[in-house]
Amino acid sequence: MNKKLLNVCNLKSKVEAEKILQGINLEVETGEIHVIMGPNGSGKSTLANVLMGHPEHEITDGKVEFEGENINDLAVDKRAKKGIFLSFQYPQEIPGVTVENFLRTAKTAVTGENQSIFDFKFLLEDKMKLLDIDQSYADRYLNKGFSGGEKKKNEILQMAVLEPKLAILDETDSGLDVDATRTVAEGIKKLASDDNAMIIITHHNQILDYLQPDYVHVLVDGKIVKTGDMDLAREIEKEGYAAYKPEKVEDYKSAKNC
Template sequence: MSLLQLKDIRSEVEGKEILKGLNLNINKGEVHVIMGPNGAGKSTLASILVGNPKHKLIDGDIILDGENINDNTVDERAKKGIFLSFQYPEEIPGLTVEDFLRTAKEAVTGEKQYLMQFHNELEEKMEKLHINPEYAQRHLNVGFSGGEKKKNEILQMAVLEPKLAILDETDSGLDIDATKIVFEGVQKLKTNDTALLIITHYDKVLDYLDPDFVHILMDGKIVRTGGKEIVEEIEKNGYGKMKKQFGL
């Protein structure tokens, strides 16, 4: 069943066109990987999906669960089930991880989150993701290593239970061990109702996730869709051959 449809999406930043007619369909429960060279528009795609006001949608339609969300704000899209894991998570002194997550859960669901019930559920999720429960009382990302920050992003995903989770270069800056831990955690959270859109530079992510589709984004468009064989081709030839093939 279709969860997200992007129809001829065009966007610009400060007058410069970035996405140039992008089309994509994601069904519930599917894992999609977006790859492409620097400057192709990968992070712009994530920004357009969550409604980042710096990125202007100039044409096309974003359809989530059959509803056009072109005009929805960032918080409205979050309430409808879109989640973005940041490439560079912010540090917020004075705000504990648990308080942040409980407040976020209340904001997204509109339901009161009772302290002890939420605390117990959070501990269960932290155990599942192999996160020390003591981290719940630490200030958000303050003093966290790169891997700990990214694991905390996945914990947010676990708590908020989105329909569509967008992971924008979550593997950036992580060593092999941290990448393994983070994406094994993502795999544990995958359900038949949650779709994943993984934006990455690195094929190593595919060692821990089995995507339904791999898409190559170049010059603001998805130029090719397939499976892991595309990644093997890029490993062998880079993006140069593909750019020539599509006249880019």
């Protein structure tokens, strides 16, 4: 049976004096894949950062509950330990730190348990094999000299190793060619299960054709103004977001009772 992982109610936020999120309502259960789409500047990446607890983003109203607990004031590391994962839209290069050492350190930090070098090596090899990632990646410096596709595949590898309950993927398909997009999508599908959930932020339908998400949400001007399925994503691909301007959307203010 699915259980509710995330409950976002009337969430509003700002960065310095700029208001960005204007009342987000979103529920995510285990076993579900949710997609957030919207025009540039609509608040998609802001939502991801607020859910992860980025300190520059101030919640001004509403609440974020994870497994029934209000996490509004929880620090990023505490959220990670509870099982929330955020992939980076633009993964950073870290010269001098190998992929294996980075992931072993991250696994230790999230679980609170020291990772045996040998046991972790076997774990990493298994995850790389699952995702069809060359074993030589483990010895390379994190994202140093990686192609765009390799960086994004490495984000999926991090997710595989950390095994989060809720994974938030911020434009994981950005800048990828068809083959790389398919590879990343296949990795996501292999990691999706009845025990976890995923929120995927994207501009493109290509990755959605591989994933077949449960829900597609349109985010405009800091609010989710429409929810549907893949038909909604295809409609947006053909027509764009003109029909979802705030002034054109009936009942723009969500009636959800939180």
